[in-house]
Amino acid sequence: MSAGPRPAATSGLVSACTGTWSALPSSRPGVRVSPVRIVIVGAGFAGYQAARTLSRSLRRSAEIVLINPNDYFLYLPLLPEVAAGVLEPRRVSVSLTGTLPHVRLVLGNVDSVDLTGRRVTWTDPEGGRGEMGYDRLVLAVGSVNKLLPIPGVAEHAHGFRGMPEALFLRDHVTRQIEMAANTRDPRERAARRTFVVVGAGYTGTEVAAHGVLSTDALARQNTALRREPRPRWVLIDVAKRVLPGLDERLSRTADRVLRRRGVDVRLGTSVKEATSDGILLDDGEFIDTRSLIWCVGVRPDPLVEDLGLATEHGRLRVDQYLAVPGHPEVLACGDAAAVPDLTRPGEFTAMTAQHAQRQGKAAARNILASLGRGAPRPYKHHDLGFTVDLGGVKAAADPLHIPLAGPAANAVTRGYHLMAMPGNRVRVATDWLLDAALPRQAVQFGLVPSWSVPLDTESPEVARLGRGGG
Numbered sequence: 312m313s314a315g316p317r318p319a320a321t322s323g324l325v326s327a328c329t330g331t332w333s334a335l336p337s338s339r340p341g342v343r344v345s346p347v348r349i350v351i352v353g354a355g356f357a358g359y360q361a362a363r364t365l366s367r368s369l370r371r372s373a374e375i376v377l378i379n380p381n382d383y384f385l386y387l388p389l390l391p392e393v394a395a396g397v398l399e400p401r402r403v404s405v406s407l408t409g410t411l412p413h414v415r416l417v418l419g420n421v422d423s424v425d426l427t428g429r430r431v432t433w434t435d436p437e438g439g440r441g442e443m444g445y446d447r448l449v450l451a452v453g454s455v456n457k458l459l460p461i462p463g464v465a466e467h468a469h470g471f472r473g474m475p476e477a478l479f480l481r482d483h484v485t486r487q488i489e490m491a492a493n494t495r496d497p498r499e500r501a502a503r504r505t506f507v508v509v510g511a512g513y514t515g516t517e518v519a520a521h522g523v524l525s526t527d528a529l530a531r532q533n534t535a536l537r538r539e540p541r542p543r544w545v546l547i548d549v550a551k552r553v554l555p556g557l558d559e560r561l562s563r564t565a566d567r568v569l570r571r572r573g574v575d576v577r578l579g580t581s582v583k584e585a586t587s588d589g590i591l592l593d594d595g596e597f598i599d600t601r602s603l604i605w606c607v608g609v610r611p612d613p614l615v616e617d618l619g620l621a622t623e624h625g626r627l628r629v630d631q632y633l634a635v636p637g638h639p640e641v642l643a644c645g646d647a648a649a650v651p652d653l654t655r656p657g658e659f660t661a662m663t664a665q666h667a668q669r670q671g672k673a674a675a676r677n678i679l680a681s682l683g684r685g686a687p688r689p690y691k692h693h694d695l696g697f698t699v700d701l702g703g704v705k706a707a708a709d710p711l712h713i714p715l716a717g718p719a720a721n722a723v724t725r726g727y728h729l730m731a732m733p734g735n736r737v738r739v740a741t742d743w744l745l746d747a748a749l750p751r752q753a754v755q756f757g758l759v760p761s762w763s764v765p766l767d768t769e770s771p772e773v774a775r776l777g778r779g780g781g
Contacts, residue, residue: 347373349678350431350445352421352614354379354407355387356664357645358451359733360671361678366413368679376443378417378433382407385474386732388664388700389739391514394477394484395521395702396751398742404474405734417441424448424618426638447640447678450627451671454609454646454662456766463585465767468605471514479764480518480604482755487601488526488542489755492535502599504530504542507590508606509582511548512556513699515606516565519546520701523572529753545575545598552578554707556661557697560714564707565699605766609662611647623649623659631689633674642677644670653691665694668731698724 349365351358354377362377369375383404392398407416419433419441432442456470469483470476484506491503506526508519526542546553546569553569553576554562569576577592584591589599611625620635621628626649628636633650635641644650645667650660660666673690680687696709698720706720708727715723725743729736 345374347446347682348376348444349373349447349449350376350378350443351449351451352378352424352431353451353453353612353645353647354381354384355451355453355645356667357453357671357674358449359384359405359407359411360668361449361451361644361675362407362411362414362671363733364672364675365678366411368675368684370413373682375414376417376445377407377411377414378419378421378431379407380418380420380436382416382418384410384733386728387472388731389728390471390474390477391517391521391700393474394471394480394518395525396481396753397521397702397746398739400474400478402735402739402742403732405732410734417443421452421614424450424614426618426620426641429640445640447681448642449671449674449678450615450635450641450643450647451645451667451674452612452614452647453667454611455613456605457608457610458767459607461582461584464582464603464605465765467585467587468509468603468766469761469764470605470766471518472609475759476764478756479759479761482757482759483602483761484522484526485529485753485755486757488529488533488536492533498599500539501543502589503601504536504539505545505598505600506542506602506604507545507547507598507600508604509547510606510608511546511550511553511576511578512606512608513554513697515546515548515604516553516569517700517702518604518606519544519574520565520569520572520705523569523574524702525751525753528751532750532753541573543575544573545577545600547577547580547582547592549581550578554699557699558709558712558714561697561699561707561709564714564716564720565701568701568705568707609646615647626659626662631691632677632687633670633690634677639681642674644674650690653689654693660690660692663694664731665697666692698727700724700728 351362365375386403389403393400419435421431421433423432430442430444456472487503491500494500508515523544530536530542552562553566581593582590583593585603589597591597615627627643627647629643629648631651633642633644646662652658652660669692677687679685696712698708700706704718704721706724708715708720708723710723
């Protein structure tokens with residue numbers, strides 16, 4: 312699968328010195344030039360929004376190509392609810408071809424980018440190779456699990472970055488509860504009913520909050536476990552508080568909810584070693600468990616390093632217009648890009664969905680400006696607050712920096728997610744209503760084997776599965 316060399320219709324340039332943008336036509340009179348080809352790598356928040364904005368503005372006046380290993384946009388903030396059995400997987404998976412009508416989808420994992428020749432090379436899901444030229448390139452490859460050099464973690468922990476991991480965790484938790492009910496060994500029974508989450512950031516906090524509700528329901532439904540102690544959840548972080556990157560009021564609310572539900576919150580603590588039987592903490596305590604969920608953070612996709620360009624903490628350096636210095640036809644956004652934070656001089660924007668979504672739109676607008684449609688604008692965004700879904704009717708939120716907790720925060724959180732989702736809103740709302748009215752259905756399908764969701768993102772298995780973007 313290959314697209315041959317083609318002339319570029321225009322070459323939008325951002326001056327490294329002045330920051331000005333000029334659209335310079337390269338076509339000659341009487342020579343027919345192919346439509347501008349814009350290639351977007353990754354369909355996470357940044358890539359999806361870039362494709363959507365360009366699709367609506369250009370329609371068929373330019374060729375827009377989106378390269379992604381999956382045919383869906385994954386709404387990551389609701390992934391913990393998939394793992395807990397609240398939402399069905401398709402609810403948070405929005406069809407790319409169904410919602411981006413003027414965008415050509417190429418299923419594949421981009422292996423390399425030839426910046427000089429303006430070409431990208433990819434591997435499709437069946438191992439076939441393809442390459443394509445571009446006039447504009449948007450790099451929105453997102454991030455992958457951050458793996459720390461702790462013995463045993465890569466072999467015995469599982470991350471939480473995509474749909475396969477959420478489905479694996481849902482099956483795994485259900486299986487552990489059922490196997491605990493069928494063993495007579497008290498120590499094994501306790502270990503199978505113990506679930507450890509490492510990382511008390513946004514993802515880890517939500518996984519623990521939803522997880523404890525899920526396992527409580529599973530244990531109540533299982534006759535052999537009704538007289539046993541509740542399943543145990545442990546949340547571990549080296550930080551001094553949960554949600555260390557967010558407002559302290561959100562942190563206090565989340566901490567209070569977790570502890571009231573019985574979550575064992577261990578702060579200022581780290582994992583020293585992981586084994587098949589449990590984990591050893593830095594204070595010498597050994598926790599027997601068969602479930603180690605790794606949510607310590609993320610790092611930019613390895614493709615960023617392979618480009619050989621300037622980076623900042625592993626993220627690709629870009630200017631305030633999201634353009635790569637020395638390659639103005641290439642823009643980067645989302646978790647893969649170190650975007651200057653104009654609201655905090657000297658800093659870079661955080662790796663959040665809120666920034667990624669808005670940067671995708673900004674990248675699209677600046678590409679349009681390079682094609683003579685409008686003027687380029689620097690990326691500048693003041694955060695509007697955050698929401699943390701804690702399961703049930705509990706949540707923590709600070710919309711417009713007004714702190715909320717309980718049902719009010721839950722209403723704001725769910726309302727925000729419904730507005731932010733590009734599709735499936737009615738289906739998501741319906742699942743929430745059904746979960747409030749009916750008991751959860753907990754069965755394990757075993758469709759996602761453990762080997763297919765390794766924590767080590769450099770493994771051959773992950774290379775075959777590809778990058779999801781962000």
